[in-house]
Amino acid sequence: MxxxxxxxxxxxxxxxxxxxxxxxxxxxxxxxxxxxxxxxxxxxxxxxxxxxxxxxxxxxxxxxxxxxxxxxxxxxxxxxxxxxxxxxxxxxxxxxxxxxxxxxxxxxxxxxxxxxxxxxxxxxxxxxxxxxxxxxxxxxxxxxxxxxxxxxxxxxxxxxxxxxxxxxxxIDPIDTAAGAGEFLSSLGLEKNKYILSVGRLTVDKDFERLIDAVGMLANESIKLVIAGGHAEKDYSDKLLALGSERIKFTGLIDRSLLAILYSNSAVYAHCSRHEGLSNAVLEAISYGCPLVVSDIPASLEMPLRPQSYFPVGDATSLAIKLKKALEQPNKFVADIGNFWxxxxxxxxxxxxxxxxxxxxxxxxxxxxxxxx
Missing domain, CATH: 3.40.50.2000 (Glycogen Phosphorylase B;)
Incomplete structure (x- = not known):
């Protein structure tokens, strides 16, 4: 019993x-x-x-x-x-x-x-x-x-x-995984040269807006990495068709490899339309990632920097925030001491x-x- x-x-x-x-x-x-x-x-x-x-x-x-x-x-x-x-x-x-x-x-x-x-x-x-x-x-x-x-x-x-x-x-303790350089190279990535987003490929994560926003960035050397399993086949297939040399889908990967992606990313982006208290955002906070997050109610409750938020579903505003976070990353990093x-x-x-x-x-x- x-x-x-x-x-x-x-x-x-x-x-x-x-x-x-x-x-x-x-x-x-x-x-x-x-x-x-x-x-x-x-x-x-x-x-x-x-x-x-x-x-x-x-x-x-x-x-x-x-x-x-x-x-x-x-x-x-x-x-x-x-x-x-x-x-x-x-x-x-x-x-x-x-x-x-x-x-x-x-x-x-x-x-x-x-x-x-x-x-x-x-x-x-x-x-x-x-x-x-x-x-x-x-x-x-x-x-x-x-x-x-x-x-x-x-x-x-x-x-x-x-x-x-x-x-x-x-908040998670930081996982210092080995083999970062080799793993990033296998994906064609460089440290601080990509935007990361983590989550299952579902319509509510709104990855399409993120892909649109990255496409608006003038700096074409910045790539986008979306790490997560395929949860809804029709939607996943539609999304995966947008993959390119600049837009990378890793699929579901081990958390030790996620640690490498978090710790080497330039910005972490979270675009959900509906969410509870996102574990992925908390993981990004633990690694000190600059954050750009949709202004849904649950995310607004997090003690993030005010400039980290963008209007949910607005690709243009998201692109502007990403550009600013890439240029001034320290202004988009949350204080880890404010979290449980x-x-x-x-x-x-x-x-x-x-x-x-x-x-x-x-x-x-x-x-x-x-x-x-």
Whole structure:
């Protein structure tokens, strides 16, 4: 019987995605503190039995009419019925598809709300209805963790969720990967001669505007590197057709190679139309990258330099900002001291768990004690 069962992250370690990155960073820290933690993911994304003290379980799934998330969430619920964890942590809105069933079966549930999924452009009508059904159920969770103040406001004022706290994502320690020169050369890149953007190739990332903006730069020696896996085939194929000697798509790459790209880039650009608290932007901050970021609400909450923001969807304004950041990079670098690290995120997450299980219950059931 695990203390904490995590559902909604496809797998760890090294799986691309915000829920997966959060799970990889936070739950090993809780395991180090004596908690029994099990991450229940999808079998093709689980490559080992444990990771840094966290037990990993992969469930089978299949996709018929894009039903893979429904199948996964149902199997995860059934698995939780048999394992009877003391607390279920749902990683994301979609993971709350069966939230009411968890509560009816006696589970204590925390859900992490990392993005306003129903606003994304990529969903079909039935998919959007399913997401809204998930959002409706959030009011029944024991607690909801929002990654931004805007999300907390939306949840309390629009979705009738009463128990919400804000815990942002954390900053990574710098990974000094070897072999930078060789890797950059293999891509035809030079240090400080390219703009970087990281994320899965989805319409909401708005990479097309970024490609347009780079095309407007007079300095044609500056290249664009987009690092991320292919999430939506039709859109990805359309985007990949824009690749050239100047526009590079790396596909999904290992985080050690991402570290090389971050640390050698001239500017990091983030153009999303909808986003939670972007892990990719936080990673760029940790490497001291000059930042140019769309002015969506979640990004505006970050303590970035005012000049780092551009109007979302405006390629011309983006090009102007990129030019200025290339010319005066120090004016576009955020102060890393203004951001949380992952141990702080774990501290706050543990505190939420302990508000659900009062102190006596927490000590008795979890078998660990903490100073007040």
């Amino acid at each position: 695990p203390d904490i069962m995590v559902i909604g992250a496809r797998g760890i370690p090294g799986v691309q995605g915000g829920a997966e990155k959060h799970a990889e960073k936070v739950f090993p820290l809780l395991a180090e503190r004596g908690y029994s933690v099990e991450v229940v993911g999808i079998d093709r994304h689980i490559q080992q039995a444990t990771y840094r003290g966290v037990k990993l379980k992969g469930l089978p799934t299949f996709s018929v009419m894009k039903s893979d998330k429904v199948v996964y969430n149902f199997l995860a619920f059934v698995y939780a019925l048999f394992k009877r964890p003391k607390l279920v942590h749902l990683q994301g809105t979609n993971a709350g598809l069966f939230l009411c069933l968890y509560k009816l079966s006696g589970h204590r549930v925390v859900l992490r709300y990392g993005s306003s999924d129903s606003e994304f452009d990529k969903w079909s009508g039935p998919q959007r209805m399913m997401i809204r059904f998930c959002e409706y159920q959030l009011r029944f969770a024991d607690h909801v963790i929002a990654v931004s103040d805007k999300f907390r406001t939306d949840l309390t004022s629009k979705k009738n969720v009463r128990r919400v706290d804000v815990i942002p994502n954390g 690290d992952w141990p702080e995120v774990a501290d706050r997450t543990e505190a939420i768990y302990r508000t659900i299980l009062d102190q006596k219950t927490a000590v008795r059931e979890f078998g660990v004690t903490r100073p007040n």
